[in-house]
């Protein structure tokens with residue numbers, strides 16, 4: 001099979017037989033998960049099940065002791081976080097990783113740094129208007145501001161915003177990377193129900209507009225059951241179930257894991 005053909009058939013993301021240990025703790029135990037084209041895959045599980053570890057292995061924050069991570073059939077295991085980001089993977093964080101002293105627009109622009117050729121970020125902040133490249137980045141940021149309906153706060157310092165809006169800006173920062181796959185780490189945590197509904201709508205809109213797969217780690221079962229096409233359940237670092245929301249809800253192993 002030619003390399004090009006193999007790539008066309010390969011899933012956007014595949015983690016194969018990944019094992020990750022921290023001293024005596026096995027955070028991931030031979031975990032294999034494939035993410036399909038255009039799907040919203042939720043990863044759920046009780047506290048300490050390995051969900052964040054899975055995202056961290058995928059995004060290059062941790063290197064698994066065994067197994068590998070593939071993006072569209074290409075082995076990216078052991079690459080740095082920024083190298084994996086350049087290959088199209090973007091993530092949001094449980095807290096947000098934003099710069100509180102910078103504005104909304106500036107934070108989203110920083111999300112573009114993986115796409116920037118030179119030191120455009122520096123130029124943007126220190127040397128006034130530069131080159132065409134900067135205009136393109138600015139236009140892309142404006143599109144995201146429109147899309148996420150955050151015009152009214154565009155020039156506010158992020159540190160002055162409430163939690164729900166900061167999460168929305170964090171999503172904007174991730175989208176600014178023009179990812180080919182998006183990982184969301186507990187995006188709804190700490191939100192009220194109105195904020196959750198808003199964010200859920202944006203997540204669905206992202207899929208619709210960008211046609212990219214989204215991996216969602218989330219504790220709120222209502223949100224997961226509403227949004228996910230497919231669910232993978234982790235418990236003690238192992239995959240214990242996989243299926244549609246309806247299948248997962250009636251899976252005895254899942255019920256047992258959650259009821260303890």
Ligand SMILES: Nc1ncnc2c1ncn2[C@@H]1O[C@H](COP(=O)(O)OP(=O)(O)OP(=O)(O)O)[C@@H](O)[C@H]1O
Nearest residue numbers: 022025026027045046047048049050051052053054
């Ligand atoms: N950096 C680390 N050092 C040591 N142990 C860790 C580290 N990160 C995770 N672990 C351990 O690995 C296991 C899996 O943790 P992980 O954070 O991936 O679970 P989780 O499913 O995301 O949990 P939660 O829902 O509470 O966020 C836990 O036992 C945790 O204590």
